[in-house]
Amino acid sequence: MALTPNDVADLARLARIELTPAExxxxxxxxxxxxxxxxxxxxxxxxxxxxxxxxxxxxNVQRADVVVPSMPREAxxxxxxxxxxxxxxxxxxLGEEG
Amino acid sequence: xxxxxxxxxxxxxxxxATAIASGETSSVEVVQAHLDRMAAVExxxxxxxxxxxxxxxxxxxxxxxxxxxxxxxxxLAGVPVALKDVLTQAGAPTTCGSKVLEGWVPPYDATVTRRxxxxxxxxxxxxxxxxxxxxxxxxxxxxxxxxxxxxLDRIPGGSGGGSAAAVAAYEAPLAIGTDTxxxxxxxxxxxxxxxxxxxxxxxxxxGLVALASSLDQPGPCARTVLDAALLHQVIAGHDPRDSTxxxxxxxxxxxxxxxxxxRGMRIGVVRELGGEGxxxxxxxxxxxxxxxxxxxxxxxxxxxxxNFSYALPAYYLVLPSEASSNLAxxxxxxxxxxxxxxxxxxxxxxxxxxxxxxxxxxVKRRIILGTYALSSGYYDAYYGQAQxxxxxxxxxxxxxxxxxxxxxxxxxxxxxxxxGEKVDDxxxxxxxxxxxxxxxxxxxxxxxxxxxxxxxxxxxxxxxxMAPPLADDRLYRVGAALERALEERWGAPLLAQAPExxxxxxxxxx
Numbered sequence: 001m002a003l004t005p006n007d008v009a010d011l012a013r014l015a016r017i018e019l020t021p022a023e024x025x026x027x028x029x030x031x032x033x034x035x036x037x038x039x040x041x042x043x044x045x046x047x048x049x050x051x052x053x054x055x056x057x058x059x060n061v062q063r064a065d066v067v068v069p070s071m072p073r074e075a076x077x078x079x080x081x082x083x084x085x086x087x088x089x090x091x092x093x094l095g096e097e098g
Numbered sequence: 099x100x101x102x103x104x105x106x107x108x109x110x111x112x113x114x115a116t117a118i119a120s121g122e123t124s125s126v127e128v129v130q131a132h133l134d135r136m137a138a139v140e141x142x143x144x145x146x147x148x149x150x151x152x153x154x155x156x157x158x159x160x161x162x163x164x165x166x167x168x169x170x171x172x173x174l175a176g177v178p179v180a181l182k183d184v185l186t187q188a189g190a191p192t193t194c195g196s197k198v199l200e201g202w203v204p205p206y207d208a209t210v211t212r213r214x215x216x217x218x219x220x221x222x223x224x225x226x227x228x229x230x231x232x233x234x235x236x237x238x239x240x241x242x243x244x245x246x247x248x249x250l251d252r253i254p255g256g257s258g259g260g261s262a263a264a265v266a267a268y269e270a271p272l273a274i275g276t277d278t279x280x281x282x283x284x285x286x287x288x289x290x291x292x293x294x295x296x297x298x299x300x301x302x303x304x305g306l307v308a309l310a311s312s313l314d315q316p317g318p319c320a321r322t323v324l325d326a327a328l329l330h331q332v333i334a335g336h337d338p339r340d341s342t343x344x345x346x347x348x349x350x351x352x353x354x355x356x357x358x359x360x361r362g363m364r365i366g367v368v369r370e371l372g373g374e375g376x377x378x379x380x381x382x383x384x385x386x387x388x389x390x391x392x393x394x395x396x397x398x399x400x401x402x403x404x405n406f407s408y409a410l411p412a413y414y415l416v417l418p419s420e421a422s423s424n425l426a427x428x429x430x431x432x433x434x435x436x437x438x439x440x441x442x443x444x445x446x447x448x449x450x451x452x453x454x455x456x457x458x459x460x461v462k463r464r465i466i467l468g469t470y471a472l473s474s475g476y477y478d479a480y481y482g483q484a485q486x487x488x489x490x491x492x493x494x495x496x497x498x499x500x501x502x503x504x505x506x507x508x509x510x511x512x513x514x515x516x517x518g519e520k521v522d523d524x525x526x527x528x529x530x531x532x533x534x535x536x537x538x539x540x541x542x543x544x545x546x547x548x549x550x551x552x553x554x555x556x557x558x559x560x561x562x563x564m565a566p567p568l569a570d571d572r573l574y575r576v577g578a579a580l581e582r583a584l585e586e587r588w589g590a591p592l593l594a595q596a597p598e599x600x601x602x603x604x605x606x607x608x
Contacts, residue, residue: 030524053485
């Protein structure tokens with residue numbers, strides 16, 4: 001199952017984290033060791049065991065459909081890396097040739 | 099009556115609240131004494147990432163004015179508290195110990211924060227933690243580690259090492275922590291303090307920056323059992339802003355802490371949480387404490403929880419999976435750091451560069467691990483199987499609680515290790531949470547109480563108590579019984595045996 005630096009690069013791409021070749025080399029054996037350790041969960045014969053995603057058995061929680069004040073625009077934008085015309089300013093979304 | 103500022107920082111929160119309410123001292127004096135203490139010991143301990151003395155003194159002055167005008171004060175009014183920097187407080191930076199949120203000032207208060215402010219508690223500042231609460235030593239903080247007041251070369255535990263160290267170093271009588279896999283209990287254990295993880299849903303997660311939403315739970319840190327209970331009472335209870343908040347009365351934690359009566363209580367020692375891998379001094383102090391409880395009238399039996407050995411691997415699948423999803427919001431678009439936005443990079447490239455620059459090694463490790471565990475082809479074998487183990491761990495608890503009122507174990511397998519010892523060995527680091535993780539997976543209430551020093555290294559040992567969901571009061575009953583009996587034996591609180599910290603010269607906070 002050995003995880004290669006190339007596999008880690010693929011995962012990092014999915015997770016939107018740029019990693020240097022040195023980081024990939026360092027991370028691959030560490031992640032491999034962790035995966036080997038956590039694979040212990042497969043020892044449990046659990047075909048008929050229901051999964052638990054949450055410690056409390058909860059139904060969806062809804063509030064009354066009443067308008068309440070929302071966060072002021074200035075407050076929401078105050079922590080933004082860049083803002084313009086009352087909006088978040090973001091880098092271009094499309095590629096050069098798009 | 100004159101009270102030196104040193105005396106004020108040594109007093110319990112309950113005692114300080116009484117002294118403030120009676121006029122023996124003022125909240126301003128109490129807060130100033132703690133700011134002075136911080137100035138003296140912070141250079142060595144580094145428990146705080148942010149302190150706003152001016153704001154704290156202004157809040158203290160308001161409590162004093164309210165008292166002067168005869169307004170009703172809450173049971174902890176005027177008492178200082180430290181807040182783990184993963185919960186928001188409007189107007190103060192929330193970094194989560196990460197470069198990705200450096201300088202971010204949240205526009206709102208967490209519910210826990212709001213309840214403390216409404217109760218008249220005075221927030222001194224924000225405490226250090228492992229980045230996004232991922233770690234067991236605070237060494238993963240982007241702003242440098244916190245040092246254990248018992249031995250400055252050792253870790254204070256994590257992720258809430260800052261909150262535990264602040265309390266142990268008399269920088270604050272109370273602090274708030276958050277516990278996802280032991281981040282309140284393990285730091286409490288290694289610093290000789292009290293830490294409680296309430297029943298999942300017992301305290302609100304609104305305004306808590308999520309690590310793993312199905313595991314995270316805020317709770318109190320203190321030097322005494324009663325102080326923890328008083329803070330628990332303030333922060334707990336239903337919050338409509340958290341969909342997983344329990345709509346039921348808060349258990350009578352304060353009454354239980356005052357009682358400390360364990361006569362007739364059935365206490366189960368978990369067979370699987372001991373033996374190989376546990377330090378001899380940890381086992382010794384743990385078993386002595388269990389004998390003490392038996393001597394106080396509790397009925398002690400051994401209980402087996404066979405699936406607990408699968409809890410740690412299941413946790414390290416569930417947690418990274420939830421974390422990889424929760425931390426997707428740090429994309430450099432709406433808040434926090436943005437890297438590489440020079441006009442040549444697309445939004446997607448900027449996201450990758452921002453997360454590369456903003457996240458530390460452990461956060462990257464866990465996000466990538468979670469991405470792997472959730473990817474198609476591996477989902478059933480990893481995440482799916484971990485969720486089934488979670489069911490089995492809960493069933494072990496249910497079977498155990500059919501026989502006993504509470505379960506006990508050591509809080510951690512070892513005492514505080516040296517800074518740097520395990521920093522690049524993730525698996526060794528993960529083992530610190532071996533005993534604490536089952537309660538996070540099952541969501542039940544759990545706590546760590548100091549039970550002495552390990553003879554081999556003179557460092558604190560903690561005993562973990564686990565109670566059924568919504569039976570948080572039982573934790574306090576056991577904790578108070580132990581505290582009373584052990585302090586009678588020691589002649590003083592355990593922390594009285596900690597070495598005096600060297601005081602930094604010339605440090606007087608304003």
